[in-house]
Amino acid sequence: MTRTRSVLVASGVLAVGISGLAGAATNEALREGVRNGTATRETQIISNNGATNGPTGGFATRQSNKSSTGGGAIYGCRANSARSSEPCLRANNLSSGKAFEFSATTGAVAGSIDFQDGGDDKKPLTTNATGVATGLNADRVDGQSASEIAASAKTRWLLVNGAGQIESQSGGFTVLDAYVTNANVYINAGEDLTDNGITATLATANQGVTPAQGSSGEVTASRCQIPGVVECAPANAKNVNAFVVTPRNSDGTATDGSAANPRKRFYVQITEE
Structure with missing residues (x-):
């Protein structure tokens, strides 16, 4: 398989693919540029590839799009809200390093977390970590805007x-x-x-x-x-x-x-x- 082969995540586990490429039928070869058959088991890619100082390398898979308008990867699922359901995307570091990293080179916004309809009853994320998030600013905390919080803190x-x-x-x-x-x-x-x-x-x-x-x-x-x-x-x-x-x-x-x-x-x- 050449380096131009790409990957996708299926049920929270990385699977080989490219834009428009889903998991192939079980035990069949993957084909680029077309929709593959539906797999009934996880497609696993396991590597033992250490970090490098070069522009590439150090990861089990790499996906990239040279187009100025297209994205690098899209992952979709149909998991419901039951506790037993898996997320569409999961990153799990089994050691002491970071589980994820997002980086934008230029532009005013690095990313977004959106609900279809939004609203005060929707939570963008939850965490059990209570330490200070360095550099993170919020306009609303506990339902109050920044100006309301500042006003309430004054006598x-x-x-x-x-x-x-x-x-x-x-x-x-x-x-x-x-x-x-x-x-x-x-x-x-x-x-x-x-x-x-x-x-x-x-x-x-x-x-x-x-x-x-x-x-x-x-x-x-x-x-x-x-x-x-x-x-x-x-x-x-x-x-x-x-x-x-x-x-x-x-x-x-x-x-x-x-x-x-x-x-x-x-x-x-x-x-x-």
Whole structure:
């Protein structure tokens, strides 16, 4: 058999062939350029061929296509999804080396793994290896896009001034009620706060207030509508997106916004689950 003879995989095992060449009937010779008969057993090619430094050699078989539009090999099968079924292509290294290697010389994409219809319920691959894949980037992990992952990794925050207005924020917050229903400030976070952390701290003020007024006091915060613990008063704050902040003087008394008892500036941080 000359070096121009080619191979194909049948049922996960290499079989001799070329484009348009399937397995021949059992014990018959293979013919190039035509469809061979259907074999009923594996066609095995076994070699003992070591690695070389040359452009060829070192493999049991080699397939190549000199056309600028044709491929090197195509393998097809009709295996179903049963655990006992074999894949259309299997590479099994019985030693410690790599089981496969794909390499592209030029172009923008080295390859693709596609389902006919695609979709979120389809997995491109699975692995039991949990190490870091060097150089591998993903736009979606656990159903989240890269931008969503980056956003969720950040602590959300806002700064509320003495008038109960948002002075600055990371985004998504709106004031529901500031010192109208009572001496508290109610804020909508724009998302479900269940299982999230809420931390409030007083912010310093040194203009229009005395040093004691601008740098002393206390503040607490909590998500609204925690059964048996917190019930928020305003009707529009009775949901899991809302939280309440209670700025107070150092002795626990409420502020009233007067010159003698000014409101407090405060920060709130939301630590997401």
